[in-house]
Amino acid sequence: MEPREAASVETGSERTGENQAPGESPAIRGLPPAPNGSWSLASRIVIMLAIVVAAIGVLLHLTLVFLFVAPSNAISREYGGLVDGYVYPEFDQNWQLFAPNPLQQNIAVHARAQVKFADGSVRTTNWVGMTAQDIKEIRDNPAPSHAHQNMLRQAWDFYNRSHDEKGRPLGLRGELSEAYVRRIAAHRIGPRVDGGQVVKVQIYASNTPIVPPKWSTERVDTRTTYQVLPWWPVSKEEFQ
Amino acid sequence: MSVEKDTARARSPFKGMGIKLDTAIARGLNRITGAALAPYQSAIVRIGFSLTFALYLLREWPHRLELYGTTSPWGFDLAHRLVASNHAFTVLLWSNDRLWFELVYHGTIVACLLLLVGWHTRTMSLLFMVGVLSLLNRNVLLGDGGDTLIHLMASYLVLTRCGQVWSLDARRRARAAMLGGDGSNAMSVTLWVVCGAGLALAELTGFADIPLGWVLILWGLWLVQALWFWAVRSRFSEVRAVCDVVANLVHNSAMLVIAAQVCLLYATAGWYKIQGPRWQDGTALHYPLHLDYFSPWVSLSQVLDSRSAMVTLITYGTVFAQVAFPFALLNRRVKNVLLAILITEHATIAVICGLPFFSLAMVFADMVFMPTNALRWVGAKAAAGRDRVTRRGRRSNSPPEDGSAGPRVTTGTGSPHA
Numbered sequence: 001m002e003p004r005e006a007a008s009v010e011t012g013s014e015r016t017g018e019n020q021a022p023g024e025s026p027a028i029r030g031l032p033p034a035p036n037g038s039w040s041l042a043s044r045i046v047i048m049l050a051i052v053v054a055a056i057g058v059l060l061h062l063t064l065v066f067l068f069v070a071p072s073n074a075i076s077r078e079y080g081g082l083v084d085g086y087v088y089p090e091f092d093q094n095w096q097l098f099a100p101n102p103l104q105q106n107i108a109v110h111a112r113a114q115v116k117f118a119d120g121s122v123r124t125t126n127w128v129g130m131t132a133q134d135i136k137e138i139r140d141n142p143a144p145s146h147a148h149q150n151m152l153r154q155a156w157d158f159y160n161r162s163h164d165e166k167g168r169p170l171g172l173r174g175e176l177s178e179a180y181v182r183r184i185a186a187h188r189i190g191p192r193v194d195g196g197q198v199v200k201v202q203i204y205a206s207n208t209p210i211v212p213p214k215w216s217t218e219r220v221d222t223r224t225t226y227q228v229l230p231w232w233p234v235s236k237e238e239f240q
Numbered sequence: 241m242s243v244e245k246d247t248a249r250a251r252s253p254f255k256g257m258g259i260k261l262d263t264a265i266a267r268g269l270n271r272i273t274g275a276a277l278a279p280y281q282s283a284i285v286r287i288g289f290s291l292t293f294a295l296y297l298l299r300e301w302p303h304r305l306e307l308y309g310t311t312s313p314w315g316f317d318l319a320h321r322l323v324a325s326n327h328a329f330t331v332l333l334w335s336n337d338r339l340w341f342e343l344v345y346h347g348t349i350v351a352c353l354l355l356l357v358g359w360h361t362r363t364m365s366l367l368f369m370v371g372v373l374s375l376l377n378r379n380v381l382l383g384d385g386g387d388t389l390i391h392l393m394a395s396y397l398v399l400t401r402c403g404q405v406w407s408l409d410a411r412r413r414a415r416a417a418m419l420g421g422d423g424s425n426a427m428s429v430t431l432w433v434v435c436g437a438g439l440a441l442a443e444l445t446g447f448a449d450i451p452l453g454w455v456l457i458l459w460g461l462w463l464v465q466a467l468w469f470w471a472v473r474s475r476f477s478e479v480r481a482v483c484d485v486v487a488n489l490v491h492n493s494a495m496l497v498i499a500a501q502v503c504l505l506y507a508t509a510g511w512y513k514i515q516g517p518r519w520q521d522g523t524a525l526h527y528p529l530h531l532d533y534f535s536p537w538v539s540l541s542q543v544l545d546s547r548s549a550m551v552t553l554i555t556y557g558t559v560f561a562q563v564a565f566p567f568a569l570l571n572r573r574v575k576n577v578l579l580a581i582l583i584t585e586h587a588t589i590a591v592i593c594g595l596p597f598f599s600l601a602m603v604f605a606d607m608v609f610m611p612t613n614a615l616r617w618v619g620a621k622a623a624a625g626r627d628r629v630t631r632r633g634r635r636s637n638s639p640p641e642d643g644s645a646g647p648r649v650t651t652g653t654g655s656p657h658a
Contacts (some may be wrong), residue, residue: 055530095506096508102518187311213545
């Protein structure tokens with residue numbers, strides 16, 4: 001689209017319009033020339049309907065998408081149901097790229113497993129640094145895979161977004177996010193460790209704030225904080 | 241209007257405004273009904289997004305089952321429960337069979353490539369959308385901004401006449417015009433029959449589980465194609481002309497939506513940044529450079545982070561460019577400068593943050609606003625390069641040169657196809 005070009009063409013047309021003979025109706029040129037000389041009434045009706053539908057469609061789509069991406073306001077609250085109903089799921093979008101603030105901490109997710117052996121004994125594995133595995137794949141890679149750059153990172157984000165501060169799941173999404181994170185851990189560890197069956201997994205995350213630049217006046221607590229989840233039983237199907 | 245009285249005084253600024261307004265409206269109507277505007281810009285969206293998604297799918301080929309397939313941690317059952325709640329469209333939840341997944345994944349790659357070269361663009365743009373939506377909605381939790389953009393553009397692209405230039409369709413139409421045909425051939429009809437039969441079979445056997453809205457959209461588009469076939473062969477030339485006008489209207493609306501969508505993207509990205517203290521104090525760039533997930537080249541990130549002035553300038557520059565972008569469209573020169581800045585910035589992000597596909601999608605979205613001359617220049621260069629390669633290839637194979645039958649074909653605008 002070339003809005004500037006369009007504008008210049010229109011100014012040009014205005015100037016010619018000024019010199020136009022008063023009797024000449026400009027409306028004649030509103031449509032491209034018809035193949036048989038003039039458009040039939042039926043054709044005109046169809047075209048006018050199409051124009052009206054297209055105009056309303058564009059206006060409605062852009063308004064609803066605008067209200068969706070804009071901060072919550074009086075209008076978007078009043079028509080929230082309509083906006084969400086239209087935008088979800090296929091026009092869903094979020095353009096707050098590193099905004100309002102970029103993420104200011106490195107989050108590393110770790111997992112360990114409880115392994116049950118044939119003799120009935122139960123052992124706990126060491127912690128597996130799942131994020132460290134991702135980072136190893138990303139380093140020196142010009143095109144990192146979504147499997148390393150996005151899967152665990154966004155699953156963990158999804159988990160935190162769909163749980164309250166006390167770690168209780170919020171509705172269906174909370175439940176789904178738990179299963180997702182649990183299965184990622186299960187896939188990374190594998191169904192069997194040292195010949196025993198993995199029956200439970202536990203996950204914890206460490207949040208390490210990024211130190212502000214030396215020349216910044218910002219003072220932050222740079223100590224790492226931890227988020228430890230309870231043991232989760234994991235079924236055999238979840239390793240597939 | 242009694243104009244004579246006013247001649248002594250300064251001319252009224254409102255003189256002749258009625259006629260001017262009428263003319264402007266007529267002009268506007270003529271423009272949006274008479275032609276599918278911005279043919280090169282719509283072609284670049286088609287080529288750009290199909291290329292980006294094809295490259296993405298090829299890159300993820302070793303990880304395809306883990307990301308979208310049968311062994312994904314985002315299991316079939318989990319995806320099913322989420323989609324049941326949000327009614328997203330994906331054919332991948334029709335069956336958890338490995339074969340079906342492979343068919344869809346590789347079919348989407350084929351659709352991307354065929355859309356890229358503009359082979360039966362109308363049908364391919366639809367299959368491209370079905371493929372994109374199916375994969376991305378199968379695991380919506382994997383997506384970043386680039387995936388979202390591809391998702392949106394794939395939907396909008398279906399409504400555009402994006403194969404007017406730089407496509408096999410355009411070449412076929414140019415040849416058919418010489419012979420007096422319309423460009424659609426037995427293959428167009430075959431594709432239409434196969435698509436209809438496939439959809440009908442999937443629905444009748446109960447294999448497909450499609451939300452009602454999508455049933456209407458898919459069959460609606462199928463019927464529109466039928467109407468088109470009939471109209472171009474119809475004895476009444478006016479039917480075809482009306483179809484043409486409506487298609488132009490839909491195309492122009494979709495291009496407007498695409499352009500507005502890109503503006504919304506930048507406006508949102510910029511305006512939310514203004515509210516953030518880190519963007520205000522000029523340190524924001526420092527943080528992504530230290531995020532492990534977005535620094536594949538640690539030494540490069542460190543170099544960029546080494547000077548306070550550079551970090552501040554890039555941080556402020558980013559906000560400035562994003563906020564200014566929609567307004568820059570009002571002035572051609574300012575717009576082109578900002579486009580160059582944004583494209584450079586995205587090329588840098590591709591490398592520094594390890595986000596090549598996100599950046600590629602953003603760059604092609606930016607290119608919607610490229611001036612036609614620049615796009616045609618790029619197209620001419622690409623065509624010249626391709627001709628050199630094919631000529632060299634032909635010389636080594638040494639068949640006789642045929643002046644008329646080469647891949648170099650020109651349309652009415654006299655532009656070479658890439």
